[in-house]
Amino acid sequence: MTARSNRFDCIVVGGGMLGMLTARGLKNAGLDVVILERGDPGRESSWAGGGILSPLIPWRYPDAISELVVWSQRYYPRLVEELLHDTGIDAEWVQSGMLLLNMKIDPDIRQWADKYTSVLETVPPAWVRESDPEIVQPREDSILLPEVAQIRNPLLCTALAQALHKQGIEFLEQTEVTGLDIASGRIQGVQTSKGGYHADRVVIASGAWSSRVMQLAGLDLAVEPVRGQMIMFETRPGLLRHITLHEDYYLIPRQNGLVLIGSTLEYTGFNKETTPEARQLLIERATSLAPVLADYEVIRHWAGLRPGTSDGIPFIGKHPGIDGLYVNAGHFRNGVVMAPASAQLLVDIMLERDSFTAIQPYSL
Template sequence: MKHSADITIIGAGINGLLTAKELAQAGCTVTILDKSRAGQESSWAGGGILLPLYPWRQAQAITDLVLDSLRRYPTLSRELLEATGIDPEWYDCGLLICKTPDISEAIAWCENSKIAYHTPGEAFFSNLNTQTENPLWLPQIAQARNPRLLKSLKAYLLNSGVRMIEHCEITGIETGQHTVGAVKTRHEAIATDKLIIAAGAWTDQLLSDLLPGLRQAIDIKPVKGQMLLFAARPDTLPHMVLDGDQYLIPRRDGNILAGSTVEQQGFAKETTDQAKSQLYRFATELFPALREFPVVAHWAGLRPGTKEGVPYIGRHPALDNLYINAGHFRNGLVMGPASARLLSDLILHKTPAVDPAPYQINP
């Protein structure tokens, strides 16, 4: 059996789904392939804070995508809710940062980025157990409830006529004359005008397996992160809290996430008792009220780690119609809308809002 599509996307995480949305809205026929269920890997496993941890310590290329995405998120969330009835729960609850030793750099970044900031008063810490250092309150920073965002995006795309094939085993990629001709699965071949790889932590491995002759390296490595979920009551914690390298995220229904670990263990995705104990200790020591509530979930995901956390977005130099949108490390959700728009603009030959140069694959 043979099908065809203007765009074939391998990977149905946040970046694959958002890219599909941009291109489908531009009138392209789009097929998405995923080795498991859509949105069930790193995009689902993260916390959903719509800001990198300590963004002033990140590369400018990350800031550029983040700020463009932050402008897009409220409209995106409303659009998805109205179209599907599934609320992504964009929620501007604010972020409290307990320790900011590099406060001058933080303030400069906030001012340059037009991000509101304040020095928090003592009331912010009345229920927290921490030693503060130049604390910072960012009242407009939001979160998205990533599992619901992904569910809403999937429904939106299916309603828009995007073809989505889950649990899909890709067996090969046909190439010729410096182009991809078709993607072969166990059941069919899909002729495609353009192929996008948005496979997160599996991108490098997938390219090596399916296109072993490519010389240009896509340096993406899996980085495991583990999370806990406490079943707390609504309003137990009014805002997100970042203390050191770990955080608490309150959902609207009261559930509170505690995260996360950073582990270099290849593609091993098992949870560990050691990480569970460490996250529980962090969460309950920082916010003792959590001791009253049960832990109801513990999971792990594999982030797509790259050098400095800067993703690859753009055409692969080896093939004229092969594109990459992957390698967002911990910030796939917050960089997603801008990443998708950037790649869509490049494919459709539009002037991008973000300079594409930092994300290109070197020839």
């Protein structure tokens, strides 16, 4: 920063989906915000994810997650529309529906669906044969969630970064935060690879690296990296229809014929490399779920680091011991879907406004 001061109302550390959406909310509330990003915008977990706008088996998650998921699911079409308007980039929100093979709706699942007004239905094997003929025949009934949507998260990240620039948010790329300036129990700013930045409010939204950033000031945060690998087949549009889950692995058909298969769950520290073993496993899972995929080529294989927490509930709120320090991190397997709600909640907390849900479950 030369032409202008390096003082802001708020610093956001991390330019993934959580950082970008939080910055957007703060700017809309009239704050002068800067995002400090170590690499390029949205190129880490937010890029690597599958873009399913639902947890894989949504009723198995605590209410604290469902609250954020449902809020975001309602908001997503508007977000994608606004970004299209602002940038011309369509993140392709598509309500492709999600099929969970060989599962039955029981009273607990029905109760969850009623509580969150989620539409789900039982479909027999013949229905799957008719609607998705290339999917392996389920032995039993399956559950269809017809309203579940997907987005292309790399497009969403690109659109978000462009929209933020247009909104006048400073987005400093290739700028790594290397220290937190704290004095007398108050945050005062951060140190970076490119000098110091000052603000009375700092948000840590550094995904899987959030605990490392907190450790710069000797603070603890129980977020750890969990590697996920995925592969992508190039097929023809319409070959597969629904997001389909079977025995912990899923496929996501994009409109243009690309099919993503995921994903592994590996505790390998900050190692983001792909492995031949995972590639082989994912190909086996893919072809046992949709045998026709054996006829198509795998054109990509990648890995990302999820910001893991013990129960999947993110930390959203202020640090109990340091005034002005906030966290929005730890969204684990569901950060793409939870991001809009999570950003809204943190902005409401920072501005001391009422919000759409209780803040206690997410407190640090």
